[in-house]
Structure formats: structure tokens, C-alpha cells
Amino acid sequence: xxxxxxxxxxxxxxxxxxxxxxxxxxxxxxxxxxxxxxxxxxxxxxxxxxxxxxxxxxxxxxxxxxxxxxxxxxxxxxxxxxxxxxxxxxxxxxxxxxxxxxxxxxxxxxxxxxxxxxxxxxxxxxxxxxxxxxxxxxxxxxxxxxxxxxxxxxxxxxxxxxxxxxxxxxxxxxxxxxxxxxxxxxxxxxxxxxxxxxxxxxxxxxxxxxxxxxxxxxxxxxxxxxxxxxxxxxxxxxxxxxxxxxxxxxxxxxxxxxxx
Numbered sequence: 001x002x003x004x005x006x007x008x009x010x011x012x013x014x015x016x017x018x019x020x021x022x023x024x025x026x027x028x029x030x031x032x033x034x035x036x037x038x039x040x041x042x043x044x045x046x047x048x049x050x051x052x053x054x055x056x057x058x059x060x061x062x063x064x065x066x067x068x069x070x071x072x073x074x075x076x077x078x079x080x081x082x083x084x085x086x087x088x089x090x091x092x093x094x095x096x097x098x099x100x101x102x103x104x105x106x107x108x109x110x111x112x113x114x115x116x117x118x119x120x121x122x123x124x125x126x127x128x129x130x131x132x133x134x135x136x137x138x139x140x141x142x143x144x145x146x147x148x149x150x151x152x153x154x155x156x157x158x159x160x161x162x163x164x165x166x167x168x169x170x171x172x173x174x175x176x177x178x179x180x181x182x183x184x185x186x187x188x189x190x191x192x193x194x195x196x197x198x199x200x201x202x203x204x205x206x207x208x209x210x211x212x213x214x215x216x217x218x219x220x221x222x223x224x225x226x227x228x229x230x231x232x233x234x235x236x237x238x239x240x241x242x243x244x245x246x247x248x249x250x251x252x253x254x255x256x257x258x259x260x
Contacts, residue, residue, distance in 0.1 A: 029070035032061050036071065037114060040080055040091055041155035051081060051089045078113045093249050094155050100255040103199050103231070105183030106152045106160070115154045121179050122149040122161075122215070126168075133165045136230050136241040146171020150179065151215055159250045161215050164242035170194070185231075188239070195234040202228040205248070212245050224248055 036057075039045045052060070057068045072089055075081045079097070081089040096109045110117040129137065129145045137145065145165045152160040164184065166174065170192065177187045188194050206226045208218065218224065224245050231240040 028061070028063050029067045029074070032057065032063070032068065032071035033074040036075060037078070037080065040075075041094070041115060043156070045091045047091050047093045049091050050087065051091065053088055080113070094157055094159070095250055095252050096154070096159060096246070097252045097254060100201065100253055103185070103196065105185040106154075107183045107186075110154050117152065117154045119180050120151040120153060120158075122151055124148050124175055124179075126171075129165065133241050137165065137167055137238045139167065144168055146175065148174070148179065148184075157250070158216050158247075160244055160246040161212050162242055162244050164240060166240055170239050184240070194239065196239075197232045197234040197236065199229050199231040203253075208245055216245070216247055218247070222248075225251055 036045075036051060045051060051057070051072075054065045054068045054072070057071075058065045061068070072081065072083065075089070076083060079092060079095060081091055083089050094113075094115070096106070098104065098109050106119075107117040125147050126144050127147045128142045129139055131141055133139075133145060134141045134143055139145070145167060148162075148164045148166070148171070150162045150164075151158050152162060165171075170188065173192055174184065174187060177191055179187075185196060189196060204226055205223050207221065208216070208224050208226075212218075212224075213220070213222070216224065225248055227244040227246065229240075229242050229244060230238055231242075233239050
């Protein structure tokens with residue numbers, strides 16, 4: 001067919017690639033960081049050991065040393081490695097850094113490190129509230145409460161053991177939810193639709209009982225951090241009283257304190 005005067009043929013349409021065929025645009029340094037992080041969390045690089053040198057990593061991944069340094073900087077920011085002049089990058093103990101100015105669950109604390117957290121439920125039961133629990137939850141002495149024991153795990157390392165007590169209207173619904181994969185705070189807010197307000201926290205250092213020591217793999221005379229936490233809902237009702245036993249080598253705390 002003849003073309004009309006003054007018109008140009010339309011350029012041929014280039015078919016779009018299906019989404020599955022789109023080019024993977026993840027920067028190389030992030031891929032290197034992810035692979036090294038996997039090696040750290042899986043135990044391939046144990047705490048105290050050195051990562052391969054920058055030259056070895058550059059050769060291994062086929063990139064420049066600048067790209068390798070960018071990956072190592074991300075690991076340093078996540079506090080998984082420390083750089084030492086002349087020694088390379090040493091792997092640190094995995095550490096949960098808790099901001100005492102914020103009320104967070106264990107999974108929320110570990111998320112910025114890119115580390116998946118989970119719980120091993122050691123036991124659930126309905127018990128008579130011990131005196132200190134009844135007082136904290138503003139219940140009559142011996143009133144029934146739900147007790148939940150969990151081991152908090154990140155990168156296959158048992159970092160803390162939690163013993164929690166709840167009033168029946170909070171604790172009983174929790175027993176039917178996914179306590180292994182989801183933080184209890186999140187379950188309370190999303191599944192029970194209870195708004196959490198604030199918590200009172202007391203911390204000390206103790207020599208734990210045998211059961212706690214066994215779960216966390218501690219030596220007989222090794223101490224740990226005990227956190228006593230009483231959480232309230234937005235109406236100032238106490239809804240969760242718990243003892244959190246954390247390994248001293250796996251927890252750090254920070255708090256901004258005003259001058260006046």
C-alpha cells in the first residue's frame with residue numbers, strides 16, 4: 001500500500017520482556033554482602049575468625065576491591081564484622097542491640113541486621129499466678145494466668161529465654177496463634193487488636209537456674225542479663241509480665257538520656 005505524502009512509517013514495537021526475564025539489577029556489592037552474611041550466620045565463618053582478604057574476595061567474585069569494600073562496610077554497619085588494620089575483618093558475636101527508648105519484640109530488634117528470628121516454644125500452661133505476677137498484673141493472688149516459655153533464636157543461636165505471664169483473656173487466644181514465627185507483641189496488636197501502650201523495665205545480672213542455663217548452653221558459673229518487663233495496653237491495663245533471660249555476649253542496650 002502506498003504511503004500518504006508527509007507521513008513516516010511508525011517504528012516497529014519492541015516486545016517487553018516478561019517480568020521473569022527482566023535483568024537482575026541488584027548491585028554486586030549487595031550480592032557479596034548477602035553471601036558473606038549467609039556464611040557468618042550459617043557458622044562457615046565463626047565468631048573471632050577472619051573473613052577472606054579483600055584481594056581473595058575480589059578474585060572470588062570477579063569484582064574490584066572497591067566493590068568488596070562496599071560489601072564489607074555493610075557488614076560492619078550491621079555489626080557483624082569489625083575491621084582491624086593489618087588483620088582484616090574479624091567476625092563478631094551476633095548481638096541484639098535493644099534501644100531502651102523503644103518497646104520492641106525480638107524479631108523487630110533483629111530485623112535491621114537482616115537476620116530472621118524465630119521462637120522455640122518450650123511450654124504453655126494455665127497456672128496459678130505467683131505473688132509477684134498477680135501483683136504486677138493487678139490480679140488476685142492465685143488467679144489463673146497463662147504461662148508461655150520460649151527460646152528466642154537467631155541464626156541458629158539461642159540468644160534468650162522468655163517466661164511470660166498473661167491474663168486469661170489475652171493468653172488463651174495467643175495459644176492458638178503462631179508463637180514460633182511471630183513476635184507476641186505483633187500478635188497482640190494484629191490478631192487480638194489490643195493496642196500496646198508502654199512497658200516498665202527492670203534489668204539486673206544473675207546466675208541463672210539450671211533449666212535456663214541448660215537451654216542457653218551456659219557454663220555453671222556464667223551470668224546472664226535478666227530483664228523484668230511489665231507491658232501495658234493503651235488504657236494502662238497490665239497485660240504481659242515476663243522475665244527475659246539474655247546471654248550477656250549476645251545483647252547490648254542503648255538509651256538516649258537528656259541532661260535535664
